Structure formats: C-alpha cells, structure tokens
Amino acid sequence: MTDPTLLDADDPLARHRDLFVGAETPLVYFDGNSLGRPLRRTGPALAAFVEEHWGGRLIRGWDEGWFDLPLTLGDRIGRVVLGAGAGQVAVGDSTTVLLYKLVRAAVAARPGRREIVIDRDSFPTDRYVVQGVAAECGLDVRWIEVDTAAGVTAGQVRGAVGEQTAAVVLSHVAYRSAWIADAAAITAIAHDAGALVVWDLSHSAGSVPVRLDDWGADLAVGCTYKYLNGGPGAPAFAYVAERHLDTVAQPIQGWMGHADPFLMGPDWTPAPGVRRILSGTPPVVGMLPLTLMLDLVEEVGIEAVRAKSQRLTAYAAEVAAELLEPLGVVNGSPRDPDRLGGHVTLLHPRMREVTAALWQRDVIPDYRDPGGLRVGLSPLSTSFTEVRRGLEATREVLVVLR
Numbered sequence: 001m002t003d004p005t006l007l008d009a010d011d012p013l014a015r016h017r018d019l020f021v022g023a024e025t026p027l028v029y030f031d032g033n034s035l036g037r038p039l040r041r042t043g044p045a046l047a048a049f050v051e052e053h054w055g056g057r058l059i060r061g062w063d064e065g066w067f068d069l070p071l072t073l074g075d076r077i078g079r080v081v082l083g084a085g086a087g088q089v090a091v092g093d094s095t096t097v098l099l100y101k102l103v104r105a106a107v108a109a110r111p112g113r114r115e116i117v118i119d120r121d122s123f124p125t126d127r128y129v130v131q132g133v134a135a136e137c138g139l140d141v142r143w144i145e146v147d148t149a150a151g152v153t154a155g156q157v158r159g160a161v162g163e164q165t166a167a168v169v170l171s172h173v174a175y176r177s178a179w180i181a182d183a184a185a186i187t188a189i190a191h192d193a194g195a196l197v198v199w200d201l202s203h204s205a206g207s208v209p210v211r212l213d214d215w216g217a218d219l220a221v222g223c224t225y226k227y228l229n230g231g232p233g234a235p236a237f238a239y240v241a242e243r244h245l246d247t248v249a250q251p252i253q254g255w256m257g258h259a260d261p262f263l264m265g266p267d268w269t270p271a272p273g274v275r276r277i278l279s280g281t282p283p284v285v286g287m288l289p290l291t292l293m294l295d296l297v298e299e300v301g302i303e304a305v306r307a308k309s310q311r312l313t314a315y316a317a318e319v320a321a322e323l324l325e326p327l328g329v330v331n332g333s334p335r336d337p338d339r340l341g342g343h344v345t346l347l348h349p350r351m352r353e354v355t356a357a358l359w360q361r362d363v364i365p366d367y368r369d370p371g372g373l374r375v376g377l378s379p380l381s382t383s384f385t386e387v388r389r390g391l392e393a394t395r396e397v398l399v400v401l402r
C-alpha cells in the first residue's frame with residue numbers, strides 16, 4: 001500500500017495545512033464536510049474587525065461596505081467557486097431559509113403546475129422545506145427513489161418530470177454517498193419539461209467545481225461552513241440566474257431587499273437584481289472568516305483543490321479496501337472518481353458504535369444512518385497521513401467490537 005508520508009511529501013497543497021487551527025495536534029479530523037477547521041488568521045482578523053471596523057466605524061460601517069457585503073461577497077463566491085458571473089449571488093440567512101425562499105420563487109415562476117420533484121435521499125432540510133412549500137402552495141411532492149449508495153441520475157429525473165412539474169430540488173453532491181449529480185444534463189431535462197431547478201451546493205462549494213452559468217442553472221443555494229470554512233452558522237449563499245433576476249419573487253419581503261431601504265416607505269418594492277433575495281440585516285461578522293478562506297481557495301485555484309480532493313478520496317478508498325473491507329466494511333460511495341465528491345462513506349452495521357469509540361480516541365468522523373461512517377476530506381487541511389491514521393484507528397475499533 002502507498003506510504004502516506006510519500007503522498008504528503010509529493011502533495012503541492014500540503015504546505016497549506018499549517019494555515020489551519022489544530023493542524024499541529026494529533027487529532028484526526030474527518031468532518032470538514034460538516035464544519036471546516038478555522039484558519040489561524042481568522043481569530044486575529046475577527047479581533048481586528050471588532051476593534052477597527054465595528055468599534056471604530058460603528059454605524060458608518062454600513063455606508064463603508066457592510067450594506068453591499070452580501071453582494072460583493074456573493075460575487076466573489078460566484079467567481080471563485082460557483083462559476084457564476086457577477087450580480088447573481090447574494091449571501092445571508094441559513095441554507096434552509098434561502099432554500100425556502102428559492103423553492104417558493106421557483107414555484108411562483110410556474111403558476112398552475114402542481115408538483116415539486118425531489119429525491120427521497122435528499123438532505124433532511126431540503127425534504128422538509130419542499131414538503132412545507134408544497135403544503136403551503138397546495139402542490140404535490142413527487143419523490144425520486146434512489147439507491148442511498150449512489151445518487152440521482154439524469155434518467156431518473158427524465159422519468160420524474162412532466163408538464164405538471166414546477167420545480168426540481170436536488171443536491172449537486174449527495175450528503176450520504178457524495179455522488180455528484182450530472183447537473184448540466186439534469187438542468188436541461190428539467191427545462192425541457194418547462195420546470196426550474198433549485199440546486200443545493202452545500203457539499204460542493206469549495207470542494208467540487210461548480211459551473212452554474214455553464215449548466216444553465218436557474219437557482220441554487222449552499223452553505224459556507226463546510227469547505228469554505230466560514231464557521232458554525234456562517235451565512236449561506238443564493239444564486240439567481242441573470243435571466244430570472246427581474247421576475248424572481250421571494251416570500252420574505254424585508255427592508256434589506258427593498259429598492260430603497262431607508263425610504264422606509266409604505267410598501268415593499270423589490271431591489272433591482274439579486275439584492276431582492278435579502279430580507280433582514282446581513283450577518284456581517286459571520287461573513288468575515290469565509291472571506292479569508294476564499295482568499296486561499298482563489299490563490300490555490302478550485303481545480304487544484306479538486307485534484308487534491310480526488311487524491312484524498314482515492315487514497316481513503318484504497319486504505320479502506322485493505323484495512324476495513326476484510327472486516328466486512330463496504331465502501332458506500334461511487335467508485336467512479338468523476339462521480340465522487342469530497343467524502344467517502346464506509347458502511348458497516350456497527351458504525352454508530354465505531355464512530356462513538358473513535359471520538360473517544362480523537363478521531364472525528366460522523367455517522368449517518370444506515371450504518372454509514374463518513375470520512376470527510378478537506379483538500380486544504382487534511383493530510384494523507386491523517387487519512388491513514390484515522391482508518392487504522394477505525395480498524396482497531398472494529399476488531400475489538402467484533
């Protein structure tokens with residue numbers, strides 16, 4: 001088996017690992033696909049923000065950049081990781097709230113149509129939002145049944161959409177298996193049926209290159225606390241394709257999405273462009289850590305990030321095959337590297353207990369039913385040696401449990 005120290009020595013991105021808090025400790029972190037590590041620069045930058053910007057500028061900060069930050073940062077996220085031209089991305093709210101706004105917007109754009117299509121294995125918040133919007137708008141949910149070890153295919157979407165479909169809501173990278181959906185093909189199929197697609201990019205942004213404009217995407221959301229290392233509860237982003245910007249209608253009409261917030265007028269007039277997606281005051285402090293990670297991703301380039309991610313997942317699969325498959329573990333993620341996102345899910349009936357035992361040993365994966373231990377691999381902060389050590393510990397725990 002490949003020696004991980006050789007892989008680390010040969011890794012052009014290895015030097016970036018030291019930029020992250022905790023990288024020097026023996027802890028093995030396999031959960032950057034849930035919450036990325038902070039950059040070391042984040043603490044001092046937050047302290048400086050409090051002293052200089054918040055404390056020094058006070059309310060003047062709104063005129064000096066904070067008011068426009070949801071859009072200037074949105075443009076940056078769009079350019080660095082989403083393949084989106086300027087003026088189409090806004091930052092704010094949680095992924096769940098933005099998803100609600102955009103699913104409602106998609107449904108409103110297709111009046112008279114009766115269905116929202118989603119896959120049965122979508123992340124819970126996506127399913128709950130779709131069920132809620134369907135109930136609110138008197139629509140039906142059409143479920144695509146998927147193999148939890150794979151994900152939604154273009155053929156399945158073709159079989160599910162029709163003249164009653166208002167919207168299709170799907171994840172680009174599946175949270176369990178890390179399956180990468182064929183977003184361009186699926187978007188085209190939905191459009192042929194006259195529907196809009198809402199993409200959830202939470203497991204892609206900052207790990208798997210996204211090409212929203214090239215896909216012909218309509219609407220998308222995603223979180224920034226995984227591979228964009230924005231920190232717990234960091235604000236999410238929403239994308240609205242330029243061609244929908246004048247007509248997109250979102251349900252939470254707040255003053256920050258108004259054409260002239262300080263007019264304080266009697267009625268809501270939507271702001272021009274993607275600003276109308278905003279509702280309340282943007283979480284300015286929460287946007288700061290994310291800007292630092294974007295600096296790093298931009299410097300490295302998302303294609304280089306993806307190349308490292310693919311080497312990490314391939315190595316994790318290789319080590320798992322050697323150490324864990326003889327103990328009955330099954331790799332529950334796609335084998336085709338082009339269809340695999342940033343993590344590998346290892347299946348075994350006792351993985352819940354294995355995960356708990358690993359946490360006791362400072363090896364931190366997460367567990368997702370049924371029987372899935374997720375090995376999340378953050379391209380800029382995970383080393384090959386860490387992968388090897390974490391999977392060796394997994395073997396030791398499994399041997400004791402058997």
Ligand SMILES: Cc1ncc(COP(=O)(O)O)c(C=O)c1O
Pocket residue numbers: 094095096097123125126171175200202203223236
């Ligand atoms: C696919 C997907 N959508 C949404 C979310 C989260 O939504 P929120 O940021 O609102 O908690 C996650 C992770 O928590 C996710 O994996």
Ligand SMILES: Nc1c(O)cccc1C(=O)C[C@H](N)C(=O)O
Pocket residue numbers: 033034035175202
């Ligand atoms: N956002 C999370 C949280 O606030 C608490 C615990 C976990 C999360 C996650 O991000 C879970 C993750 N999206 C998943 O793919 O399961």
